[in-house]
Amino acid sequence: MTAPYDPQEREKVVAKLPSDLRRELKVRAAELTTDIQDAVTDGVTAWLTLDEHATVDTSGGTSFATYLPAGLYKQLKQASKTRKVSYNQGVAQAIRHWLATHPSPRPAPPRTTGARRIVFGNQKGGVGKTSVSAGVAQALAETGKRTLLVDFDPQGHLTKQLGYEQHAIKAPSLAKAMLGENEKPLHDLLVPIKGGDFEDRLWLLPSCRDAFLLDAKLATTRAVRVKETALERVLDDVEQDFDYILIDCPPSLGYAMDTALYYGRTREGEQPGLSGVVVPVQAEDTSGDAFDMLTEQLDDLTDDLKVDITILGFVVNLYDARNGFIATSSLAEWEGMDEPVFGIVPELKEQREAVRMKTPLLAYSPDCEQANVMRSIARRING
Structure with missing residues (x-):
């Protein structure tokens, strides 16, 4: 099946997200050795197929930027409009869904040799x-x-x-x-x-x-x-x-x-x-x-x-x-x-x-x- 966008051609996207959500995304991506832009891409791709979309509290959001495939970015904006949610809310829901479907790996064993x-x-x-x-x-x-x-x-x-x-x-x-x-x-x-x-x-x-x-x-x-x-x-x-x-x-x-x-x-x-x-x-x-x-x-x-x-x-x-x-x-x-x-x-x-x-x-x-x-x-x- 051909993807509806070219993953090699990306464009910068900016949204306003709460600091706790940004931080959780960065931590989880690092734990799973995944680039943040790939994590958000996966989250948005999955979010577009969901029937239910839990609202995320985006109050107090500050600027967050990443890169999405150009075609996917367009779909995200259109889907947000169709679902009558703000673009920021759509991005937040997509990230929250990715976090929910990509749990943190098991904690590392206790250190025995210090930092x-x-x-x-x-x-x-x-x-x-x-x-x-x-x-x-x-x-x-x-x-x-x-x-x-x-x-x-x-x-x-x-x-x-x-x-x-x-x-x-x-x-x-x-x-x-x-x-x-x-x-x-x-x-x-x-x-x-x-x-x-x-x-x-x-x-x-x-x-x-x-x-x-x-x-x-x-x-x-x-x-x-x-x-x-x-x-x-x-x-x-x-x-x-x-x-x-x-x-x-x-x-x-x-x-x-x-x-x-x-x-x-x-x-x-x-x-x-x-x-x-x-x-x-x-x-x-x-x-x-x-x-x-x-x-x-x-x-x-x-x-x-x-x-x-x-x-x-x-x-x-x-x-x-x-x-x-x-x-x-x-x-x-x-x-x-x-x-x-x-x-x-x-x-x-x-x-x-x-x-x-x-x-x-x-x-x-x-x-x-x-x-x-x-x-x-x-x-x-x-x-």
Whole structure:
């Protein structure tokens, strides 16, 4: 039977939906590893065949956008008119029907090794570690995962881009806690990241102004294994409160980076591939050179400490095919690596605008192409 629309040709559709329905859709789609546009397409297709249509409370609705096949979109508008319901009500009923017919899978078994730990690292600066780690954290939190985003870069770009202040030099901080100089519980240093469908499930551990001293102080520490375990010992206090802890690392190969890589290792009793390193890169040669240095550091660390640290995959950031052969051939090389490419983030204005506005991307422009790539990366990580 031929479909009455072409699934390859889609057009953007916008409706106003209540936040709880939008959030439930995003969580369920993530649980079932389904694109939101495919879930809505299935829901609308089924809704058109239903005889009974339970009313959905759409009061307080805010903008929700997705892409539907052009022919299906036309049918949805016509059916809503025929059934004497608003277009927003038709979309809401279709989504509610999809949710009812696609139940949540069984809950995952209880964790035995704390939160899943994802380290975003690359020795080269400017590749987008901050924007990628922040976007993926927001996307994970959208799906209902309790997520902590750690600004581990002394420059504090992540903290500033999200509209927060770095901890002052004399104030309690992550760095001081790692050096045993903190009297304040780590919980007290966390701040909630507001906005979007991730609110109430996303937290930030801000950077501190004196974190650049961390490498030097760790280098002079004489205690055995303190250099590698310093970050883990501190974050252990909050691990059970989160499903994911994401580390935005500095562009460095020093002792601080060692602590982050060690933190992302596969722990005893943990299934391989749940925690590890995600490497943001760009489609150009210097990212490859930096990755070579990172792998050398990983090899040294795993050999010295007899641990397993997995490179989970790459994210090719700020990609623009208009750069021609340099970009396309470099992308082909990344896609030919043993580790997968989790996503290709296009060079678009929305991320820069969000940074300028000091607002999370998925709150500033939740339906832009970059935001949807972040959600795709989060699905790959979440498995």
